[in-house]
Amino acid sequence: QLSTDFYDKTCPNALGIIKGAVRAAVSNESRMGASLLRLHFHDCFVNGCDGSVLLDGDTGEKNAVPNKNSLRGFEVVDGIKAQLEDSCAVVVSCADILAVAARDSVVALGGPTWDVELGRRDGSTSSQDAANSDLPAPTLDLADLIKAFTDKGLTAEDMVALSGAHTIGQARCVNFRDRLYSENASLDSTLATSLQAKCPSTDGNGDDTTSPLDPSTSYVFDNFYYKNLLCNKGLLHSDQQLFNGGSADAQTTGYASRRGAGFFDDFRAAMVKMGGIGVVTGTSGEVRVNCRMTN
Numbered sequence: 001q002l003s004t005d006f007y008d009k010t011c012p013n014a015l016g017i018i019k020g021a022v023r024a025a026v027s028n029e030s031r032m033g034a035s036l037l038r039l040h041f042h043d044c045f046v047n048g049c050d051g052s053v054l055l056d057g058d059t060g061e062k063n064a065v066p067n068k069n070s071l072r073g074f075e076v077v078d079g080i081k082a083q084l085e086d087s088c089a090v091v092v093s094c095a096d097i098l099a100v101a102a103r104d105s106v107v108a109l110g111g112p113t114w115d116v117e118l119g120r121r122d123g124s125t126s127s128q129d130a131a132n133s134d135l136p137a138p139t140l141d142l143a144d145l146i147k148a149f150t151d152k153g154l155t156a157e158d159m160v161a162l163s164g165a166h167t168i169g170q171a172r173c174v175n176f177r178d179r180l181y182s183e184n185a186s187l188d189s190t191l192a193t194s195l196q197a198k199c200p201s202t203d204g205n206g207d208d209t210t211s212p213l214d215p216s217t218s219y220v221f222d223n224f225y226y227k228n229l230l231c232n233k234g235l236l237h238s239d240q241q242l243f244n245g246g247s248a249d250a251q252t253t254g255y256a257s258r259r260g261a262g263f264f265d266d267f268r269a270a271m272v273k274m275g276g277i278g279v280v281t282g283t284s285g286e287v288r289v290n291c292r293m294t295n
């Protein structure tokens with residue numbers, strides 16, 4: 001039901017506007033590419049790709065545990081939406097902006113490109129409970145990571161490929177502290193020691209200081225995420241689950257050795273699949289004028 005040419009007639013500049021704004025935002029701050037990619041993931045996993053993550057409100061998704069003090073990029077989305085409203089009012093949905101911005105972010109940081117399917121409509125509810133229950137936590141083991149994705153119609157293989165998004169971006173100390181102090185010897189000891197300086201052992205100390213998810217190339221979309229896992233350098237507990245003697249090991253090893261015909265091909269296919277989760281099209285839902293509130 002989605003189509004890649006959805007805005008060709010109604011807003012021919014839409015894709016160019018989004019690409020230009022994403023490029024500018026990423027050149028201003030490289031991390032923004034990671035933040036925009038993550039917004040699309042957190043949108044799609046909660047009530048489908050419907051822009052719900054963008055809605056303001058104390059009881060909305062922005063205040064859910066995985067999102068609070070963590071999600072970023074809302075101002076960039078506002079800027080894109082304002083430009084689109086100037087060019088073609090009430091045509092391009094906020095959900096589609098997130099899908100295109102995710103792709104353009106990956107490309108801006110050296111990753112693969114793909115055609116984004118378009119025509120998603122924006123929803124009207126933002127569910128904090130659904131965000132808390134449906135977004136996978138970094139404490140999960142492999143079986144529960146797989147379940148979080150199969151619950152959304154994705155496969156275990158999609159989960160391993162999509163986790164490669166952690167080749168860019170940052171995580172807060174509170175999300176990997178246990179890797180440094182409790183999960184003895186599972187994290188590479190040199191990396192653990194260097195991370196300890198910025199992430200003290202006491203709960204509450206330095207919780208929000210950030211470290212790169214990919215300590216090798218945190219601003220390049222490449223396959224170093226998987227290479228790191230082979231050396232026990234996965235920052236999050238959930239990352240290292242993809243190479244821990246379990247069922248994901250072979251796929252991780254494959255991606256570590258083949259970037260283009262391995263990881264990149266599977267990543268683009270999985271992104272298209274993720275972008276189709278729970279989408280609403282046609283005349284249901286709406287196209288928001290302001291991504292932060294319903295019309």
Ligand code: HEM
Nearest residue numbers: 034035038041070136137138162165169170171172175238
């Ligand atoms: C497999 C299960 C996943 C878990 C448990 C997980 C968990 C996390 C956590 C805990 C952070 C750090 C947040 C913080 O400390 O504030 C993070 C960051 C990030 N995640 Fe994931 N994630 C998963 C899958 C994904 C997927 C599928 C994508 C995109 C396709 C993604 C993209 C990102 C990006 C790009 C960042 C860095 C954001 C930034 O620097 O602003 N993650 N993730």
Ligand SMILES: [Ca+2]
Nearest residue numbers: 043046048052
């Ligand atoms: Ca959503």
Ligand SMILES: [Ca+2]
Nearest residue numbers: 167214217220
């Ligand atoms: Ca990287």
